[in-house]
Amino acid sequence: MICFMKPAFDQRIALALEERRQQGLNRQLTGLCGGNGSRFSAGEHAYLNFSSNDYLGLATDAELANAWKKGIDLLGNGSAASPLVTGFSSAHQALESRLCQWLGYSRAILFSSGFSANQAMLFALLQKGDLLLQDKLNHASLIEAGMLSPATMKRFKHNDVTHLKALIEPNALVVTEGVFSMDGDSAPLQAIEQCLPNSAWLAVDDAHGIGVLGEQGRGSCNQAGVKPQILVVTFGKAFGLSGAAILCDESTGDYLTQFARHHVYSTAMPPSLAYALTHAIDLIDTQQWRRDKLQELQACYHDQCASLEGYVETDSPIKPVLMGSSARALSVANALREQGFWLTAIRSPTVPVDGARLRITLTANHTVEHVTQLASALKRVLED
Structure with missing residues (x-):
């Protein structure tokens, strides 16, 4: 009798799934x-x-739905290309401009998801020899990107500025969330900014703070009176839609346009979505x-x-x-x-x-x- 062993990938998948089930950690849709x-x-x-x-409550808002429908009527369905080919439309340009005006930055680079934006930010900015300091409870997209980047990554205790001070060096990149998604607490952004050397940069992922906190919903950084060098906002939470953007200065925006592979090589978000997102900002700003x-x-x-x-x-x-x-x-x-x-x-x-x-x-x-x-x-x- 001939016994055939399962290929390695089959075995690996079966064992991993069984382990999850035995631990009571299995997930299903x-x-x-x-x-x-x-x-x-x-x-x-x-x-x-x-x-x-x-x-x-914007995911079911009728006014926002009508804006998206109007965007489809005006601009069609998909963007049909990456941003640097033909995927960047006047609607994308208008969204970037509105984000910059609302949040006080000179550039906004659009992405299809917050996961992509976070990974693009770290992969594009970091090189071998750089020091990346991340809050221990940062989102998986940030932690994974830090682990895979060529930089040296260290994690400081959650919201612990004293521990961060012990790790900080010149030219470090410090990354934190504005509001932490599983705990609901906020980062001590003022204290973090004050402990950074002039040569260090601060990046804040404000996925769960934008729209909810701050003046006219401008988010955690606005509420704290802090302007990080990099601000990541996502559109799948308070905006009621999907996608994300990195807010930054002019030269960093140009750099990301050249080197952020998630931006350069991904099909741009539909122009109708960009049109609707611009309207969502107006609703967040005024309501x-x-x-x-x-x-x-x-x-x-x-x-x-x-x-x-x-x-x-x-x-x-x-x-x-x-x-x-x-x-x-x-x-x-x-x-x-x-x-x-x-x-x-x-x-x-x-x-x-x-x-x-x-x-x-x-x-x-x-x-x-x-x-x-x-x-x-x-x-x-x-x-x-």
Whole structure:
């Protein structure tokens, strides 16, 4: 009898998947109907959605939808090429100009995702011999890019400026998030900026702060009175759409146009999307009621949930409830789904092994009644 061994890739895939299942860390996709709103359905069941990053409620906004439709009518569907070929249109140019005017930079370089923007930034800027200092809890796109870059990367303890000072050297690049996606806390941007030598640069990924914090929603850096050399903003959260941009000075923008491979060699975002994003900035800039609504909901959530075990106070719409083990996080999330609340259990490797949590997010489309209902359900499940 002839025994055939599986090829190495088959074995590797099978073992990795089995290990994930045994650890209780397996993930799976669920097809949702209306998942970008405050309510959606999965199969025959309806849920209140507390897992969305649509902080300002723009993902379902009719005015923004009409702007995108108008963009399609004016500009067609796809961009059909990379930016340096024929993919850069007047709509892209207008979006870059509006971003610069709004955020106070001279250049904005567009990308199809925040992941691409972060990786392009580090791959393009860093060379062998450079020192890259990253907050320990930075997003996977930043940490992975730092590991793969030719620079020497060191990670400072989360939001620990004293530790950063012990590592800092001239000409270093310091990278932090403005608001951290799994903890909902903010970086001490003023203290970080003040500890940097004049020759060092600061880069801030403000994916979860832009639109939500600061004057007219200009983000974490505006709120802190800080202007980093590099500011990354993404459009898949508060903007309600998708894509990203790197904000910088003129010469850095020219440099990224030449050497940021994720920008140079990727098909540009659809011009209709760029058209809609320009309109989204206008909505974020002028509709303060959306941020006021979030403040009201956050105050309600604090009043209702501050006494809960695992509660973490934050100034952002991201409200983690620490569970500890992955098994407990999954159990509580599933129990809440049975009561009609969709919350995501965040587990390793996204967070530390003993740091599993529920990641609750509030949006301007929620109501005080929604938050009160969630709080009551949380109390019932956690007390069982």
